[in-house]
Amino acid sequence: MSTLLGFIKKELIALRRDPIMLAAILILPIVQVIILSQAITFEARNLRLVIDTIPDDTIMTRVYDHALGSGWFKKVAPLQKSAVEAVQAGEADVALIAPKGGLTRSLIRGEGELQILIDATNVLKAQSIEGYLQGIISGVLTQEMHISTHNPIHFSTRLLFNPELNTQWFLIPAISAVLVLMSLLTLISVSIAREKENGTIETLISAPISKYDIILGKTIPYIFVAFVNMFLIQTVGWFFFDMSFNGSFLMFVLSFMAFCLPATATAVWLATYTKTQQQAMLGLIIIIFLALMLSGAFFPRENMPEILQWISYINPLTHYTYLVRNIILKGAGWDYFAEHVGVLLLSGTIIAAIALKRFKTTL
């Protein structure tokens, strides 16, 4: 019994004296609970809805008001483009397009087709939108317009970019983005921590080289590894899940390169705080968890509280996931690319400046 107590005491003392381990054990669960409860939900909300109809289409207006009142949908700022173009450009999640002459007239005539145009790059969102809208339209027709037996008009739902709502198409780009982040962060920060732990860092800093040589030497090989990783994942998507590549390959590669800046800078920055591989791994768990949960890679960002949405906006993984998903599935254009790459480069430059300031070529 005293042996067991001795073991327990020694382990607890060791734990108490390792501040990084202690932070990972005590702070991480609190952060996890907050983030998980606030940010993670599969229910889609704040979906951006646009309608396309004639000005005095009463029923369409009623449907629109009900949709906004439901809390699931939100208005989109006035657009210069058509509803279809807005969905294609990623400025709206769904467009409701009334039959010619408006929905009201169409109902009176008992003919016409109401089109629901959904951006299906996010499968979870797309499935929710279709269900929500059909429910709202039926509700308006039965409760307010007293049309109960059968709908005199047809619904036509068009799913853009992923018509079969293929979950793999939605997941693979996000998985590839997350794996690029994980491989860069892990390989670089653990590699630097290993040099410190084994003492070989002394060999590096006793050589007549600059810290830039060390940092570049420690990051470039792993950028190459992450690049190969990314291609392997995409190749699996193309060959095994019949995923199409609709965008510019150049844009795809440039996005990767832009993402490497914040990802490698974060890895180097983390390495400046750690002396052992174990500490690096604990730091990685915290960073990867936060980056993943607040990126929109798997859980919609739109549902998060505003503060978390802001945090997720400065998260480089958010922008890289958007880029990869939209380049592959939508064939996103250069304007879309410029905005997200701009954020990546800006955040990367800030993190790199901090990491470089902290990285010392002395012990």
Added chain:
Amino acid sequence: MNQPIVSVKNLSVRFGTFYAVKNVSFQVDRGEIFGFLGANGAGKTTTIRVLCGLLPATEGTVFIDNERFTRGKENLIKQKVGYMSQKFTLYDGISIAENMDFAAALHHLDKKRYEQRRTELLRFIDFREDLSLLVRDLPGGIKQEIALCVSLLHDPPIIFLDEPTAGVAPKARARFWDLIRHLAQTGKTVFVTTHYMDEAENCDRIALMRAGELIALDTPAALKKKTFQGQLYLITPKRGNVPLPDKSLFEIFEPYGRHYHALFKKETTSIQKQLAENFNITPIAPSLEDVFIRLVEGKDR
């Protein structure tokens, strides 16, 4: 006049409020084997790290090969210095050749110069094994010899060896010291820290560190002479249960296994005669270990 290759003036290194090295000054001449001795935590490794540019000095000045260590000149000085750390100069997971290639790249050696130096150094340590062997598969002694080659690849005029033979078998240690002596004969300056006092005997001069301060600096012979003015004796009990003699008779009475090294306060024939009943008393020459114990450890007791 021959300038010293290392000149340290009033060097201090402070971590928070703790002085790891305090106001240390010394010079190292070209071509000498300079030993740096001290107990654990005496400041040996900290000093060596400052001299190699691994740690910044808190106070004081350091000149290496006539260049003052100042900000912006670190790389110039690092080119003149070879550094072999306690155990970590080599990467275990890659081969000997790959380790050497990497060291050559770190020191910006061109291919021709690198290949020439590699051949010279492998011949110097008489290494004839396969260079594709992984470092982790090498015995400790060979590993240290390869580490020495890696540290010398860029042909620095001075090499700093931080406990190069720690954990190495006695035969391999002796071989390593042969290499150090050869290096000194070729004109290289060797600055070495060690825990082994028998090894320290090989040094031209020795600096003794205690609690961050330099307490003695001289040749091994001069240190022995200065430390032991009188005759040192080896005292061995004749039987197992002999009571210890009165310690007040001795200036030094240090246990060495079942023997004692002793220096009488006042040497008289009558005292010796009295002790001779229970002990064998043999005059001996002091070793560096005696010096170390007296100067470094003795003050801590």
